[in-house]
Amino acid sequence: xxxxxxxRLHPSGLEIVTVALDVDPEAARPFxxxxxxxxPSLIDRAHLTDERFGxxxxxxxxxxxxxxxxxxxxxxxxxxxxxxxxxxxxxxxTTLEPEAAEMLxxxxxxxxxxxxxxxxxxxxxxxxxxxxxxxxPDEVLRRAAPRGVDEAIAAxxxxxxxxxxxxxxxxxxxxxxxxxxxxxxxxxxxxxxxWELEDPARQGRTDAYDSSWxxxxxxxxxxxxxxxVVP
Amino acid sequence: xxxxxxxxxxxxxxxxxxxxxxPDGACKDEICVPLPDDARASRGRLDVSVIAGRLGMPLVHDxxxxxxxxxxxxxxxxxxxxxxxxxxxxxxxFDGNPFRLSSLLGQKVLLVAWASW
Numbered sequence: 001x002x003x004x005x006x007x008r009l010h011p012s013g014l015e016i017v018t019v020a021l022d023v024d025p026e027a028a029r030p031f032x033x034x035x036x037x038x039x040p041s042l043i044d045r046a047h048l049t050d051e052r053f054g055x056x057x058x059x060x061x062x063x064x065x066x067x068x069x070x071x072x073x074x075x076x077x078x079x080x081x082x083x084x085x086x087x088x089x090x091x092x093x094t095t096l097e098p099e100a101a102e103m104l105x106x107x108x109x110x111x112x113x114x115x116x117x118x119x120x121x122x123x124x125x126x127x128x129x130x131x132x133x134x135x136x137p138d139e140v141l142r143r144a145a146p147r148g149v150d151e152a153i154a155a156x157x158x159x160x161x162x163x164x165x166x167x168x169x170x171x172x173x174x175x176x177x178x179x180x181x182x183x184x185x186x187x188x189x190x191x192x193x194x195w196e197l198e199d200p201a202r203q204g205r206t207d208a209y210d211s212s213w214x215x216x217x218x219x220x221x222x223x224x225x226x227x228x229v230v231p
Numbered sequence: 232x233x234x235x236x237x238x239x240x241x242x243x244x245x246x247x248x249x250x251x252x253x254p255d256g257a258c259k260d261e262i263c264v265p266l267p268d269d270a271r272a273s274r275g276r277l278d279v280s281v282i283a284g285r286l287g288m289p290l291v292h293d294x295x296x297x298x299x300x301x302x303x304x305x306x307x308x309x310x311x312x313x314x315x316x317x318x319x320x321x322x323x324x325f326d327g328n329p330f331r332l333s334s335l336l337g338q339k340v341l342l343v344a345w346a347s348w
Binding site for chain 1: 308336
């Protein structure tokens with residue numbers, strides 16, 4: 001989906017850079033190869049883009065202008081209607097096990113506005129600094145997510161956990177990732193990555209963590225999973 | 232950034248954190264935070280714990296493996312961004328080639344994070 005948007009907007013001087021937040025590049029590789037992207041497609045095993053740009057979920061993105069200034073800080077970004085979310089709506093819940101049906105019922109509450117976002121990015125591609133969606137440096141900083149001691153410690157724990165996991169000691173990573181989750185519960189990339197390694201099918205509850213995708217999304221309400229993009 | 236010791240070369244610290252160490256202190260874009268004299272260790276190296284203290288960067292230690300992770304700064308703006316200038320980001324592509332975000336200066340860039348999970 002990003003590739004199609006990039007082909008359309010690249011003639012206007014807009015480049016897309018996609019970054020896969022995956023501790024295992026091989027998990028992301030099939031998607032990258034299927035997309036055959038012409039734009040830079042990068043791998044970020046330690047989720048460093050979270051701490052550099054303030055990402056807390058996927059897809060999240062920032063706009064950077066020709067001079068290297070951020071003109072929109074981290075926010076949910078949508079290149080079009082998400083086929084996964086759309087497929088959720090077509091499934092007959094009565095055909096599912098009760099637990100799966102409950103999960104899907106919750107997931108259907110996830111909201112996004114791909115049409116609104118596409119209009120914004122097209123406006124920026126065409127009008128550049130004159131786009132009404134371009135924000136001043138002060139506004140960019142005002143909208144950037146707060147980062148206190150807990151969020152910064154969480155970033156360090158996540159990175160340390162990834163380092164140990166990559167070195168072959170997965171068990172040693174888990175306490176660091178648990179601490180990252182405790183300190184920064186609104187960061188979904190730290191949580192979903194860790195849950196997925198234990199339970200790839202459902203990101204469900206395992207002995208490793210006191211949380212799961214379904215439990216945590218119910219706590220906040222799935223309708224709040226992606227905050228609305230403020231133009 | 233991952234550290235196996237708490238005194239590192241200036242270039243290592245700068246590449247890992249995005250902060251430049253100058254005579255004015257630790258600088259990012261137009262912001263400079265003065266550093267105490269003991270931030271500079273012997274043989275041109277930096278004392279990470281001193282600079283981390285000044286910038287509010289957490290140092291998390293794993294004793295069993297003898298490594299530290301240095302987290303991002305917290306004391307300048309208290310927000311995920313310290314300035315509106317995009318930080319440098321160097322990451323590999325899927326063939327292992329390093330790519331620097333700054334190589335796209337002169338173009339508008341939409342930087343997007345996604346994941347397989």
